[in-house]
Amino acid sequence: MANTLSMKKSQIYNAAMEAAKAAYPEIEIPAFTIEVPKDKGNGDYAINLAMMLARAAKSAPRAIAENIVANLKADELGATKIEIAGPGFINFYLDKSYLYNVMAEIEEEKEAYGNVNVADGKKVVVEFVSANPTGPMHMGNARGGALGDTLSNVLSRAGWDVTKEFYINDAGAQIDKFGRSLDARYIQLLKGEEAVEFPEDGYQGDDIRVHAQNYIDKYGDILLDKEEQERKDQLVAYALPLNIAALQETLTKYGINYDVWFYESTLHNGGSVEETLEKLKKSNITYEKDGALWIKSTEFGSEKDDVLVRANGIPTYFAADIAYHRNKLEERDFDLAINIWGADHHGHITRMKGAMEAVGISGDKLDVLVIQLVRLMRNGEVARMSKRTGKMITLADLIDEIGVDAARFFFNMRAAGSHMDFDLDLAVSQTNENPVFYVQYAHARICSIIRILEESGVKVPAVSDIDASLLAKDEEIELLETLARLPEEIKASAESFDPSNLTHYLIDVASHFHSFYNACRVRDEEENLMCARLKLIESTRIVIKNVLDILGVSAPEKM
């Protein structure tokens, strides 16, 4: 079923376009905007067409507006009044009965209500979190996870074929550092703290020590007489899968289920990195210097060139990442790759796109969303979230403290690019102030009313069995209007790759419901009115549930 709101909008738009053409046949009518005025006093919709035409028509906007309005038929548009106002706006005041159709739309589409088609089944891979498997996840991962998963849900509802992916950095220098850290702890635990110096750049966290101790408990000191490389390999082979499993467990708890866990090592082992390097060499974008292979990043906008293969023969992360994106966009044939990166990686974007172009892939097929890092606040002061102190708040801690619902809702309240202070004291002690409860409360309230009515034998009626015109109070009309907006909210989210407007929308729905609740009774009203209102709140419940689903937040029937 076509969306109620967008139909009304395009009806008005097209009518205005025709009216303008009739009034000014010699002028090509430009695209103009139709919008909902901030001030209700200015009608339900306003268009700026007359102002747009002022120059071409060589006439005052208000005079032009009069000529256009003369060609508009108010009753055919369902308008009670068409007015010219301000500098030349044409304002439409509508008979709101068209909004009743929203309830039929929701009844028909149910959990799919709000879905739109902006992508026509095109394939997109959304890669997010991709935390280093050398330790637990931090607040940046928490934010990236909430955004990535929610965005994926939004894109699915907007007609994209979505694959959610986690890129596991199980190769390279980080893993080597991980091995050296494990090795040092292993020896220290067996031979004393003084036996070996802990690497200066090693991972200080307790988790490293715990891994070493567990290994010893299981296998004893069998590695002591082995070569260092062998010890590191064994310890990594033991600890890395455990870390990855822990990541997976935490993310599952966080409500995130990936379609693909992609191992960086497969790119190295499968020859894909090498093949990519060959391709880059052939396109004449590389050179050798100081024993390393470089890429001329300055040729595509970077400040300096970058190393692809180190002097020791090991490819850099960058080289692997180019291979990875060839894998995504060529081998697996995605139409678009969306990556969610922390702000500390933004410098990587320009050279990544440039390198993609160098191997023949359009940089436009990669869209990187940069999330500003989360700053933890405690007692009004910045709390360091460093892996080196070993004292950072992890994603698992956060889930334990404030719950999945609050965390996911909270992180999605702000656009990715906004800087964000996360107040730990508030999160721990005053979670009731979190708007997620406000929204969930609305849902539970509706469920409660429906439950009580069902117990007395009144079921939610079909839209064909109610007299919708009984819903005439302001609070009822405004609630319907809000429900009707869902499809365009999802469209806006999907087009801007920003789901944060959905949390604001949801709060708006809840707010209109609560106002309705206080102004209108459902139970004990005259029967026809009761049925109409029951249908209205059931429609509201479905909308709230749908958006909470997108956000990955639960919709409780009781609280």
Added chain:
RNA sequence: GUGCUUGUAGCUCAGUUGGAUAGAGUAUUUGGCUACGAACCAAAGGGUCAGGGGUUCGAAUCCCUUCAAGCACGCCA
């Protein structure tokens, strides 16, 4: 130093491709349960949209500039 991001009410933030008198929440003050859930509702006060300049019918929004904050500028990832 260069680049990216950000600056809106006491605090946390919205503000749709430039639109009409810049909006919410929170905090403060006041009112509303003999009631389908008061984790709610209604109302009030609160602003140099960081400062300055420009573009135009019209700027929180676009351009220039100054100031302030965060991040990045590795043969780390």
